[in-house]
Amino acid sequence: MSRGTKHKFFENITVIDIAEEGKGVGKADDFVLFIDKAIPGDVADVQVFRSKKNFGEGKITELKKPSEYRVEAFCGHFGTCGGCKWQHMTYEAQLKFKQKAVADALSRLAKIDVSGMLPIVPSPADKYYRNKLEFTFSNKRWLYDGESRDNEQLNMDALGFHIPGRFDKILDINHCYLQAEPSNSLRNSIREFVLQHGYSFYDLKQHTGALRNLIIRTSSTGEIMVVVVFAYATEEEVSKLMGYLETEFRQITSLLYIINQKKNDTIFDQDVLAWKGPEYIYEEMPSPHGVIKFRIGPKSFYQTNSIQALKLYEITRDFAGFTGNELVYDLYTGAGTIANFVAGHVREVVGVEYVPSAIEDAKINSAINNISNTKFYAGDMKDVLSAEFVAEHGKPDVIITDPPRAGMHPDVVARLMEIESPKIVYVSCNAATQARDLQVLKEKYDTVVIQPVDMFPHTQHVENVVLLTLKQVLTSTESTPSTESTPSTESTESTPSTESTPSTPSTPSTPSTPSEI
Known part of the structure; x- marks a missing residue:
């Protein structure tokens, strides 16, 4: 183990657990490490980028020995996108650690x-299981290594998810494994259309731009809801995009739009305008008493x-x-x-x-x-x-x-x-x-x-x-001790486990990328 002057650096750290936020947990003496993308069983060198007295947050600089649970991530956005953070772990291991949590x-x-x-x-x-995704339009696209902000030809517009910890940066998503088709083709076609026709994407700091959000909901009945959230768009821009979606994606059963010029993205206090079809779709659930139908609107909460x-x-x-x-x-x-x-x-x-x-x-x-x-x-x-x-x-x-x-x-x-x-x-x-x-x-x-x-x-x-x-409240004649009345303090006197060590200094939470998870 060695330590730098400005940032701590640790060698050959064995990851022993997973924290509540999904990061791997390692220890160097009494110093607890929360490590991005680390899996129990990994042995790695770790660079700390945020440090407190007794704990730090770090990232793997070299994986010395991979965990038996480690697999190749299936998504090209893994590591940058805030969703699907455990896709580099076998599904069986994910279940094991969720049970343990x-x-x-x-x-x-x-x-x-x-x-x-x-x-x-x-x-x-374990893929394409969500019935709802919400994407953000932004003129502040997240840049990958090798992309220069000084390049005037660089397209800075993005339609995708927020970068964890960076509310003003959006990762441009080409393919998402969370929602089945036509989600990906819809999103990509909309991006291509609005770029070709010169629409402005929303500026999350200046609060300007025509396009703000895109919501796609699907259901087991085959119905599809698409909600386009505009900010400062002209009537012509609204009409042109909605007309394109109606023509090119005839399978959309509920095509809606919202004009949101507030400072935040919430739509619960905004009017929903119908372009085509009703303002809702249906989900169905079987039950012993027959199929139960649930009507789902653009603002409805329903398990994803x-x-x-x-x-x-x-x-x-x-x-x-x-x-x-x-x-x-x-x-x-x-x-x-x-x-x-x-x-x-x-x-x-x-x-x-x-x-x-x-x-x-x-x-x-x-x-x-x-x-x-x-x-x-x-x-x-x-x-x-x-x-x-x-x-x-x-x-x-x-x-x-x-x-x-x-x-x-x-x-x-x-x-x-x-x-x-x-x-x-x-x-x-x-x-x-x-x-x-x-x-x-x-x-x-x-x-x-x-x-x-x-x-x-x-x-x-x-x-x-x-x-x-x-x-059950027992009378004095019935109050003989039962096995389940053993004082619960026994469980508190057990040997402290590694997972209880970092209970106070939990790592800062970042917004989940796909909403409602």
């Missing part, structure tokens, strides 16, 4: 016994891996063990996908969601499926889920909660403790925040089943479903 989070943060955790559910497809979404909802339903007479609260219901999926198995579902437009989608999804036993309410969860709300609707037999990555607000967790529903099914896209909430809930709830689900192959992201049941 969930187990580590729940055991270390929530002090939960994970010995009975079920094996992770793999994705049947349709096949695994079905599996996730089936697990949620099965964990709840419905008998047909349950009152269910579906918290963070979104467009009511879980609520409508389980409605045929229960007496009534009450869904709550912060976004009013999502609640409207949820109601529509109930209506088109002739589902009459659902009710939906919009509002901040910590305000809506009050004692008065429970008194009005009744104490739930089952609570399903599927919060965003930040987890549940502490007031919501406290409210669940007060409600004391017999069962809680907690669906999470972030095992760390799920563990934080479970650490509180375990005072009154036992963890019965844990089931990770891989929704996003070649990324570090993983969904996890946990079934909780209310602890």
Whole structure:
């Protein structure tokens, strides 16, 4: 091991683990290294480019010995694009480390016994599995090595994904393995057309330019939605591009556009204008009660891996063990996908969601499926889920909660403790925040089943479903100690593992390139 003066340099570092953000973890004495594109089992020389007292972020300068899990990346954009960061790892290894990440989070943060955790559910497809991608137009294309900014002939326009950590730089994407055709041909044809016709691409700093974003949604029904987001385009520019898409891509069933001249890219408060077809497409899911249809608009939230979404909802339903007479609260219901999926198995579902437009989608999804036993309410969860709300609707037999990555607000967790529903099914896209909430809930709830689900192959992201049941309060004559009442502090006294060392100095997060993962 040797160290430079300005930046630390380490030789022959063995990668021993993977951090929450997907980087490899190595150690040099007590100094922890988070290493880009490193895989457990790699032995490498590492150059640190960002350093704190006890840890640093680095990159491999020379791979001395490759891990047994290492494979050749299949995408030409790997290493620059922020998506599919694990494609240089076998899929079997990805599943192994995702399973471990969930187990580590729940055991270390929530002090939960994970010995009975079920094996992770793999994705049947590890490529072209997404039903939605969003691309950005920019006049600040990311330049590769060998390209000179001084070259006046250089085309600086790009249509693609944000570079991690560089909001103003866009990687021009030629082929993406996340979404099936016609996604690639659509994007590439649009780029070629607008370049030929002199359209200006958006300037992310100056907030100028005609073209801003491109959203492509597909569904299992074969329907295709294309949304072009313009900024400062003329009517002629809008008409010319939309007319081209209508003529050249007749398979598009919903062709829409938006004029967004705000400083940010969010479209939830923007008007959607229809050029051709309806403002929505449909997704379908099989169920024991027949096929359930979900109407998806340009602003709708819907799980981006349709096949695994079905599996996730089936697990949620099965964990709840419905008998047909349950009152269910579906918290963070979104467009009511879980609520409508389980409605045929229960007496009534009450869904709550912060976004009013999502609640409207949820109601529509109930209506088109002739589902009459659902009710939906919009509002901040910590305000809506009050004692008065429970008194009005009744104490739930089952609570399903599927919060965003930040987890549940502490007031919501406290409210669940007060409600004391017999069962809680907690669906999470972030095992760390799920563990934080479970650490509180375990005072009154036992963890019965844990089931990770891989929704996003070649990324570090993983969904996890946990079934909780209310602890039985024993009388003084029944309070003989059981095996499961062993103090949970035992798990905290185990030998510290390498993954717990960097729990505080986590590496800075960067925006995921393909959205909603």
